[in-house]
Amino acid sequence: MAMLKTILGNLLRPSRTRAPADMPDVPTVYRGALAHDAARCTACGTCAFVCAPKAISFTQDPGVSVSWHFFIGQCSFCGLCAQNCPTQAISLDAEVPTGMNSAAGDGLRLESIVRLQPCTRCGAAHVPLPDAAIAALWGVEEAERGYCPDCRRWAASARLRSAFIPAAAEEVHHER
Amino acid sequence: MNTVWSYLIAFAVWPGLLFAAPLGWLELWFMRKLVARLQGRRGPPFFQPFFDFMKLLGKQTVIPRGVSRGIFLALPLVSVGAVTAALAIVPLPGNPVPSLPGDVVLLLYLMEVPVLCEVLAGYVSRSIYGQVAAMREALLSLAYNLPFLVAIIAMAQEAGSFRMSALQAAPYGIVHLLAGVTFLLALPARMKLNPFSIANAEHEIVADSHIEYSGPPLALFKLSHAVELVLLTELFAVVFIPATPWPLVNLLVYLAAGILVLGGVTLLATATARLRLAQAFRFYWVWGGIASAVTMAATLVR
Ligand code: SF4
Ligand code: SF4
Numbered sequence: 001m002a003m004l005k006t007i008l009g010n011l012l013r014p015s016r017t018r019a020p021a022d023m024p025d026v027p028t029v030y031r032g033a034l035a036h037d038a039a040r041c042t043a044c045g046t047c048a049f050v051c052a053p054k055a056i057s058f059t060q061d062p063g064v065s066v067s068w069h070f071f072i073g074q075c076s077f078c079g080l081c082a083q084n085c086p087t088q089a090i091s092l093d094a095e096v097p098t099g100m101n102s103a104a105g106d107g108l109r110l111e112s113i114v115r116l117q118p119c120t121r122c123g124a125a126h127v128p129l130p131d132a133a134i135a136a137l138w139g140v141e142e143a144e145r146g147y148c149p150d151c152r153r154w155a156a157s158a159r160l161r162s163a164f165i166p167a168a169a170e171e172v173h174h175e176r
Numbered sequence: 177m178n179t180v181w182s183y184l185i186a187f188a189v190w191p192g193l194l195f196a197a198p199l200g201w202l203e204l205w206f207m208r209k210l211v212a213r214l215q216g217r218r219g220p221p222f223f224q225p226f227f228d229f230m231k232l233l234g235k236q237t238v239i240p241r242g243v244s245r246g247i248f249l250a251l252p253l254v255s256v257g258a259v260t261a262a263l264a265i266v267p268l269p270g271n272p273v274p275s276l277p278g279d280v281v282l283l284l285y286l287m288e289v290p291v292l293c294e295v296l297a298g299y300v301s302r303s304i305y306g307q308v309a310a311m312r313e314a315l316l317s318l319a320y321n322l323p324f325l326v327a328i329i330a331m332a333q334e335a336g337s338f339r340m341s342a343l344q345a346a347p348y349g350i351v352h353l354l355a356g357v358t359f360l361l362a363l364p365a366r367m368k369l370n371p372f373s374i375a376n377a378e379h380e381i382v383a384d385s386h387i388e389y390s391g392p393p394l395a396l397f398k399l400s401h402a403v404e405l406v407l408l409t410e411l412f413a414v415v416f417i418p419a420t421p422w423p424l425v426n427l428l429v430y431l432a433a434g435i436l437v438l439g440g441v442t443l444l445a446t447a448t449a450r451l452r453l454a455q456a457f458r459f460y461w462v463w464g465g466i467a468s469a470v471t472m473a474a475t476l477v478r
Pocket of ligand 1: 040043044046048086089090
């Protein structure tokens with residue numbers, strides 16, 4: 001009889017299961033699908049290196065661009081990529097991923113293309129550092145802004161050399 | 177219209193497959209929705225039983241190794257055929273089939289065929305679960321058939337004829353009431369619902385005796401179950417609910433009675449837990465037996 005009372009009570013109350021439309025709010029720290037900001041990415045490869053299930057990979061079009069790829073079917077939402085990205089180009093949205101079937105290969109796939117730029121000194125194609133990183137490391141009005149890593153290394157050692165041998169300072173000029 | 181055509185129409189259209197299948201799905205949906213609501217859940221959408229059927233039709237059929245292909249595939253067909261044929265005999269308003277002498281016996285026989293098919297399906301599947309289910313089903317049918325058969329036979333005795341139309345037209349009396357209760361007693365077990373869902377106890381033996389079935393053959397078994405629901409509820413309505421002279425009103429009353437009966441057994445199923453086979457057996461032979469005896473006595477006293 002107690003059971004009858006319970007189930008008839010259920011009949012009168014609204015359902016306790018929730019439809020997809022009125023699900024509770026996702027907590028802000030929820031790790032959902034990835035979002036990638038190509039403007040910040042330096043294509044350093046750290047994210048692909050730390051991603052155990054290999055959800056992130058790179059392809060390249062030599063001299064033109066590097067593409068960052070992500071496939072949600074392999075992602076375990078561990079958040080290591082976002083945590084290790086030096087430029088914070090990756091974030092894990094609060095968005096709950098929709099249904100996916102990794103065996104069938106469907107689900108969210110992201111691709112962002114990071115364009116290579118010619119070095120302003122030697123012309124070698126390279127991924128420019130994000131503005132934010134440059135500002136933090138060298139200040140906004142930095143003369144070496146468009147340098148490739150090699151020229152950057154060269155410029156740094158040239159500065160060092162001119163500090164020790166002031167005579168050599170004249171030789172150092174930037175071919176802009 | 178000649179007789180062959182009327183039989184064909186009764187089998188294929190009304191009250192046969194074309195109407196019985198949607199009606200069966202409607203009833204299945206109603207039961208599932210009601211169970212869900214009683215359990216505080218939301219329940220399936222209206223077309224769910226239909227979707228389930230269509231989905232199964234599109235799936236692959238896997239026949240277990242060492243199982244005879246012919247019998248494995250024939251069983252669901254026979255089951256659907258028999259249960260639809262049984263429904264075609266029930267004198268629902270507008271049924272084109274003429275009432276024959278002795279059609280009650282034919283009906284009772286045809287109604288046993290799906291049960292038999294299920295038992296066989298369990299045994300031929302070579303699955304231990306299927307065989308346990310088949311054994312349970314067979315034993316349970318020995319139990320619930322006592323009140324079930326007695327209820328119908330008592331009505332035949334009351335009407336003085338083994339003709340469905342005579343049963344339907346029998347003047348209303350106390351026997352209707354007693355036999356109706358006896359019939360209802362057998363119904364949960366016939367429909368394999370709690371507390372008698374022993375043959376399809378998914379927590380114990382994974383599924384019912386169709387455990388090795390998949391794809392279209394399983395869809396046919398499910399269809400057969402849906403049509404069986406219609407058959408059982410409408411049989412109850414036709415035999416135990418007094419008929420009015422207006423066929424259309426009759427039809428509505430029958431359908432309403434069917435839904436009401438289903439609501440009742442669903443309520444029972446939701447409120448109870450599964451019995452063991454021995455308990456169910458005892459229940460049917462003691463309480464079903466007493467109800468049967470009282471019903472038979474009432475037909476004799478008159
Ligand atoms: S997303 Fe971050 S970690 Fe990955 S390649 Fe770009 S900068 Fe490196
Ligand atoms: S969240 Fe983890 S698994 Fe997913 S892409 Fe990032 S590192 Fe890989």
